[in-house]
Amino acid sequence: MQTKRVFVCGIVQESNSFNPAYATLDDFIQYGIFEGDEILTSGKKCGMTVNGMLKILSDEQITPVPGVSTRAGSGGPLADSVVEWFLDKNINAIKQAGKLDGVLVSLHGATMSESSGDVCGDILEKIRQTVGEKVVISAAFDLHANITEKIIKNTDYISGYQMYPHLDLYETGIRAAQRVVEHLKGIKSKVARVEIPMIAPAHGYTTEKGSLFDLMSYAKDLKAQNKIVDYNIFQVQPWLDTEKMSSTTIITAKSEETAKTVAAELAKKEFAIRHELLGTPLFDIADVIQKALDNKSSKPIVLVDSADSPNAGACGDSAAVLKALLPYRDKLSCAVAVTDIAAVDKAFELGVGATADFTLGGSIAPKLTSPVVVKNAVVKGLHDGTFYMHGPQERGQERNIGKTAVLKAGKILINVSYYGKCEGDKNFYSNFGIEPEFCDLVSVKACTSFRAGYEPISAEICNTNTPGAAGPVLTDMPYENRPVPMFPFEEITEEHISEAKCYR
C-alpha cells in the first residue's frame, strides 16, 4: 500500500485593527520562515503546533510534504504583500507536490490584512480550490480565533487551543493531525458551528479558573465520556474591527445531530457567562501608584498595562504609565517599557553614562497616546535586544526586541526598545539588568501571559485602565465595522445566538 502524503504549512499572526502599523515580512523573518525540509528539521523553532502535527504524522508513518510555515508576534493587520507571498509559496508547493491525501494548516484565526478582514478564510479557500473537495483539510487555531463561515466551509476539521494562557500549542497540533489520521482511516466526523455575537477583553478571563474554566471542563468531560470527538470554545480576539466577527463554539462529533446539539448547548453556556468574561473592574493608574506608595511588603505592585500589550497586537509605544510615574521619580523604584526607535538611536549616539532629556512614546500610534518628555535621564545600558524567555510558554527560546537602551530617571528604570515583544515575560526586564523583584512598581504590557512569571514575586496585580490599541474597556474603543448587536456594546439575548450548522 502506498504511504499517505499530507501537506503541512502555516502562518500565525494575531491582528489588532487599532494598531496602524501594517505587519510586513520583516515581522515574520524575526521569528523565522521555514520552507520545505526546514520545517521537518527545525524542531520547536518552527512552532509547537506544527511540531505536534509532525509527531502524529511520524507516528502513523504518513509522509509530511512541507510547504512554508512562519509566524510573527501580534501586531497591526498584515500588509497585502505578506498574504500574497504566503499563498504564492504554498499554492505552488501544493501544485508541485503530486498526489496529496490531506492538508494540515497552522493558523491564528484572527488575522486581518490591508484589504481583508478574514485572511485565514482566504487562505483556506485558496487551498481548498487547489486540492479539491476530496482532500481532507484540518486546521489549527488560537483560542482567540474568529472562525468565520468561510473558514469552516473550506475546512474539514478545526482544532483550537483549549487553554488560556496558551500552554497547549503542541497538543492542538496533535489534535488537528489526529482528525486527518482518523479521516484517512475512514472514521469521518461532523463539525458544527454556532456563533455568539459577543466579545470580551483578553485580560478578563483565563481557562485556569472562573467561568471559562468551568465551561471548558464541562466540554472536556463530554469528550472524556466519548459523547463528542473534540470541542472548541473560541473567545474571539476582540480588537478586530471587522464585519464578520463573533465568538463561536465548534464541536466535532460522530453524528451531525450530536455535533449540532452540543455546539448549541455550549454556546448557550458561553452566552450565560458573558458578563463574567469582561473581568473585574479596572484600577486607574493613580490608584495603582497609591498602592505602591502604601505597600509595606517587600514585593512590587504590578500595574497591568494590557491596553498597550504587544501580545494583543498593540504598539508598545504608550508612555501613559511613565508620564503618571514621573512625579514620583525620586520616591518609587519602577520598571516601565516603551517602544521608541528614535529614542533608542539617541541613547546609542550618546553612549552609556550620558545624561539627556528624552522624548518617549506615541511614536507608532500617535492617535492613541502622546509622547512624554523625561528630563535628565541617564543612559544606563545599551543592548542588542536579545533575551531568553523565562516561560513557562516557550521557555528558553530566544527573542529579539531590536536595539534596546535602559534609561534611568531618578528611581525609574525604562526599557526603551526598537520593537515591543513578549513584554509579559519576566526576562523582558531581567535580561536587560532591570530586576522586577527589586521594584516598588512594575508596569507590564501584557494581558494574561505574564501571570505565571509575576504572581510568585508580586504583592498585588492590578488590571489598569490605560490607553492603547488593546484597550480593556471595549465600549471606549473606536469600532467602525463590528456587527450590531454585539455584547458588550448592546445587550443580547439567547435569540441572537445563531443556529447550529454543519457545513460539510
Ligand SMILES: [Zn+2]
Ligand atoms: Zn490567543
